Amino acid sequence: MIMLDAKSPSGPLEAQWSGYRDHLKLVAPTNRRKFEVVIVGSGLAGAAAAATLGEAGYNVKCFCFQDSPRRAHSIAAQGGINAAKNYRNDGDSTFRLFYDTIKGGDFRSRESNVYRLAEVSVEIIDQAVAQGVPFAREYGGLLDNRSFGGAQVARTFYARGQTGQQLLLGAYQALARQIEAGTVQMFTRTEMLDVVVEDGRAKGIVTRDLVSGEISSHAAHAVVLASGGYSNVYFLSTNAKACNVTAAWRAHRRGALFANPCFTQIHPTCIPQSGEYQAKLTLMSESLRNDGRIWVAKEAEDNRRARDIPERERDYYLETRYPSFGNLVPRDVASRNAKGVVDEGRGVGPLKNGVYLDFSDAIGRLGRDAIEEKYGNLFEMYERITGENPYEAPMRIYPAPHYTMGGLWVDYNLMSNVDGLFVIGEANFSDHGANRLGASALMQGLADGYFIVPYTIASYLAPHLGETVTAGGAAFQQTEKEVSERLARFMQASGKRTVDTFHRELGQIVRDECGMSRSKAGLTRALQKIPVLREEFHANLNLAGNGEGLNMSLERAGRVADFFELAELMCIDALDREESCGGHFREESQTSDGEALRDDENFTHVSAWEHTGDASSPILHNEPLEFEAVQLTQRSYK
Amino acid sequence: MKLTLKVWRQETKDAPGALQTYEVDDISPDYSFLEMLDMLNERLEEQGQRPVAFDHDCREGVCGACSMMVDGQAHGPQARTTTCQLHMREFTDGDTIVIEPWRATAFSIVQDLMVDRSAFDRIIQAGGFISVNTGSAPEANLMPIPKDVADDAFDAATCIGCGACVAQCPNGAAQLFTAAKIGHLSLLPQGQAERDTRAVSMVEQMESELFGSCSNFRECEAVCPKAISIDWIARMNRDYLRAKLKGVTRR
Numbered sequence: 043m044i045m046l047d048a049k050s051p052s053g054p055l056e057a058q059w060s061g062y063r064d065h066l067k068l069v070a071p072t073n074r075r076k077f078e079v080v081i082v083g084s085g086l087a088g089a090a091a092a093a094t095l096g097e098a099g100y101n102v103k104c105f106c107f108q109d110s111p112r113r114a115h116s117i118a119a120q121g122g123i124n125a126a127k128n129y130r131n132d133g134d135s136t137f138r139l140f141y142d143t144i145k146g147g148d149f150r151s152r153e154s155n156v157y158r159l160a161e162v163s164v165e166i167i168d169q170a171v172a173q174g175v176p177f178a179r180e181y182g183g184l185l186d187n188r189s190f191g192g193a194q195v196a197r198t199f200y201a202r203g204q205t206g207q208q209l210l211l212g213a214y215q216a217l218a219r220q221i222e223a224g225t226v227q228m229f230t231r232t233e234m235l236d237v238v239v240e241d242g243r244a245k246g247i248v249t250r251d252l253v254s255g256e257i258s259s260h261a262a263h264a265v266v267l268a269s270g271g272y273s274n275v276y277f278l279s280t281n282a283k284a285c286n287v288t289a290a291w292r293a294h295r296r297g298a299l300f301a302n303p304c305f306t307q308i309h310p311t312c313i314p315q316s317g318e319y320q321a322k323l324t325l326m327s328e329s330l331r332n333d334g335r336i337w338v339a340k341e342a343e344d345n346r347r348a349r350d351i352p353e354r355e356r357d358y359y360l361e362t363r364y365p366s367f368g369n370l371v372p373r374d375v376a377s378r379n380a381k382g383v384v385d386e387g388r389g390v391g392p393l394k395n396g397v398y399l400d401f402s403d404a405i406g407r408l409g410r411d412a413i414e415e416k417y418g419n420l421f422e423m424y425e426r427i428t429g430e431n432p433y434e435a436p437m438r439i440y441p442a443p444h445y446t447m448g449g450l451w452v453d454y455n456l457m458s459n460v461d462g463l464f465v466i467g468e469a470n471f472s473d474h475g476a477n478r479l480g481a482s483a484l485m486q487g488l489a490d491g492y493f494i495v496p497y498t499i500a501s502y503l504a505p506h507l508g509e510t511v512t513a514g515g516a517a518f519q520q521t522e523k524e525v526s527e528r529l530a531r532f533m534q535a536s537g538k539r540t541v542d543t544f545h546r547e548l549g550q551i552v553r554d555e556c557g558m559s560r561s562k563a564g565l566t567r568a569l570q571k572i573p574v575l576r577e578e579f580h581a582n583l584n585l586a587g588n589g590e591g592l593n594m595s596l597e598r599a600g601r602v603a604d605f606f607e608l609a610e611l612m613c614i615d616a617l618d619r620e621e622s623c624g625g626h627f628r629e630e631s632q633t634s635d636g637e638a639l640r641d642d643e644n645f646t647h648v649s650a651w652e653h654t655g656d657a658s659s660p661i662l663h664n665e666p667l668e669f670e671a672v673q674l675t676q677r678s679y680k
Numbered sequence: 681m682k683l684t685l686k687v688w689r690q691e692t693k694d695a696p697g698a699l700q701t702y703e704v705d706d707i708s709p710d711y712s713f714l715e716m717l718d719m720l721n722e723r724l725e726e727q728g729q730r731p732v733a734f735d736h737d738c739r740e741g742v743c744g745a746c747s748m749m750v751d752g753q754a755h756g757p758q759a760r761t762t763t764c765q766l767h768m769r770e771f772t773d774g775d776t777i778v779i780e781p782w783r784a785t786a787f788s789i790v791q792d793l794m795v796d797r798s799a800f801d802r803i804i805q806a807g808g809f810i811s812v813n814t815g816s817a818p819e820a821n822l823m824p825i826p827k828d829v830a831d832d833a834f835d836a837a838t839c840i841g842c843g844a845c846v847a848q849c850p851n852g853a854a855q856l857f858t859a860a861k862i863g864h865l866s867l868l869p870q871g872q873a874e875r876d877t878r879a880v881s882m883v884e885q886m887e888s889e890l891f892g893s894c895s896n897f898r899e900c901e902a903v904c905p906k907a908i909s910i911d912w913i914a915r916m917n918r919d920y921l922r923a924k925l926k927g928v929t930r931r
Contacts, residue, residue: 094814109735109794110801112841113743129821165817172817174810174868176834183824201834207742208837215809222805230798253790282737316710321718322739423741426758426765427712492814540725542718587730591692592791594733595725 044299046650046665049453050154055671056136059158062454066497067504074099077503078511080247080262082234082289084111086206086484087467088268089213090491096220098496103260104217104226105249107233107284107597112214115270115282116487119206120327120420121190122198123170123484125163130187134195136160141672143482146192146372147447147475148624148640149674150302150648152667154454155472162493163485167199169492173212177201190480191328192372192679198481203327203420209484213491233597234289235525237265237463239296240517244463248518248525252597255590257522259513263506264462264499267293268491271446271468273306275605275612276557277549279443280312280325286601287608290450290469298458299650299663301451301471303608304616307478307625308558309444310376313427313437314396323442324427326399326420328480331369331376333404333413334437336360338397342387348398348436359383367679374477374625374638375679377441381558382636384440396438405433441558445483447474447625448615451650451665455498456490464499466490471648476624529589532599537582541598544579545605548572552609556616561629565617569610573658576606607657614651614660621645633676642674681707681768684776685720687732693788693796699778709769713756714739714746716768717779734793741765741905744840747847748793749780754844754903762842762905782847786854786890797843799889800857807881807931808861810870823869836864838906845900845908851892856900858886859916860908866919876923881930883920 051058069077077100081092084106092104106114126139139160144151167185171177177199178186189196201208220226229249236248238259246261269289273279294300311326337358339351359379361368369376380397383389390396405413410433414421421432428438449471450458456472457464467487474482555568579602587593622631622638623645631639648665682705690697704720711719714736721731737745741762748763750756756766771777779793787795825833837860845856862879865871871878894913901910 097813108737109797113737113745115738117743118738118740167820168817169814171820172812172870174865174870176830176837179825179827179830181827183826184821204838215804218805219809219811282743283739284737317708319711319715319719321715324740426761429769540722542722586725586728592733595731
């Protein structure tokens, strides 16, 4: 029986992390080189952790499937990073950032973790500035801030529309410095295909060199997964094409619990789909909602151009329904409302699948130059993709899968229930509950990587001083054998369909039934369809080439196979959670005016699923959530 | 749209390569260039043929993975645009498009359109950072940075490390990439302590790789998807010279 112990410290929130840190075990500087740490992923969380552990003196191996660690998908984050600096003197504080995050997550995250996140947020900004991250500044030379959804203070630090890029380059440069120093060994174009678990403890990983096809093992005293989220289960999402769940899913199959898989975020401001073969959806930063006004025509099937629709016939539906937050309501609320008006036949654009995001008022008020200064690169990107000029006609936007709050279950140390297996960044479930606020993903990735896991991993490692690790043992051999056999099975399938056709079909099912709106009937349908399609996938797959060298279809086949199993778990979880909360909207559970209705009595818990060997029958474990510092309220942004 | 593609196919680094011709149709002008290649690949796979290998990931023009010469131009005909952001509406029905990998001695071919750009990582490792251990940073607003200085540094920092500058340069030189990072860090007050050693270390690492020399063709600037100016190269040369005159050596 798995016992879920969150290991949250007791006592007043504001003293928990410092008190806890004071009593963590330490590894002396001269002993650190005796420990091997494997880090999977080189995004904000992975690169930050690898650099920091390298600086401390551990022997680190860091893996990424891209050709360079600088290309991890954190790079695409646009809008910004939150921190409770209160530079704007508008009443911000650690408590307020904590409260906004807990409330934004619809009271489905752990108080202790979230408070710690808010607490270390200020250190992240200091660290990034010292690394040379060129944040936006005011004329006096001090840091600028802007406001983001779900908050009534301006606490978001940004670097034009490329904040993720600049923060990642900061972490990448710190990582590069450690590679040069010899503390970190970097493996690019290398994908982790399994984790080696022996006697309930993570002992290392098995990887495939994506160029040579070679399978290798890497032993370690601790393994850190920083492998990102699983939005690509939907096929069309804002994630980079190669983002996948494989590292997390393989760990799940080896015993790590998967928590709240149905908590996914559909980002409200993306460019609507334009055709069937589209490979991905492109995000337009949420920061645009600061100055853009969202609207559709009041009447359905209004085919006039935007500029021909007079003001009185426009419905600025967010401003009307949510007067105090207006266009800056949290993401889940904005997305659901957009879906609502499109479903009513009031969608805009050639496929009637979007809503307007209109800057004409802001341009009139602030001037075109000011808007260009703030959002120039986003406007350009929009024009490149759509062929339309957003300075002249309003943008068209529609929600798209973007971020996954669910992930591997971790305790306060960011360690999974498998000893020595740590999970950081988007790959874990810990901080965002049922909905993540804008500009909080960068904050969490860097908090985990720079300021949390380096402390907690030391405490885990300390008692293991003197133990040697090697990749030669029976557990490694067995895992390597299983990895090779699995790849061979993909290659042997001699069916007719390509990987992408399966992925597209799977994505459509998950989008329809486990997307912005979920129902018992729909989820039951999905749970019938997914195993059938999965079976066909394994029988009717057609892969060209062989497994010996570079084979991008084989890489995708492995990832899609894992998405198939995850998709089923998402639907099982969504069906089990008979309440609406954050991004998880169950049609059966809504207020009289159509807002998400939580069921605190029955669902104030984390749902952590155990793999049983059969993807269709996982075992559910509950971690009850206890709230002391905040009162559970019905979220209202009106 | 119906197009004729001539695509460079090369199995491995040392295998001989050649242009192969493919016909594709049903291409919507709204597709991105890479979506057009996705379609080609799906058809090749259906016929049991090896798909065309190319690097790509974010498809938003920021990760720097995509890297191909389209009709002899790095990233294709649209200015300030990566291949992933290039859309088929820039082409005309019936066009023939030649697609090749980055061509540079320092970037060996991995397969087809995919090249090895690890030399860029080694240039950064040589000194493209500010040495600040996690936890040792002072308060962020302690040191004001004039807005125009921060904005200039940002302009250099937007380099995505794609390698178009090297691929387009007749000499295969990496000056623009190297200069952008040196420029970004040496403008900021935080970057001053290591300014001299950084310039020397990065430039000398660049020279030790198989890149060519800069002779001011300005091709790099013309194809850079982030419009990074060659002014940065002048600044780099000044920093390098100044450091050498002081007798600074590589770290």
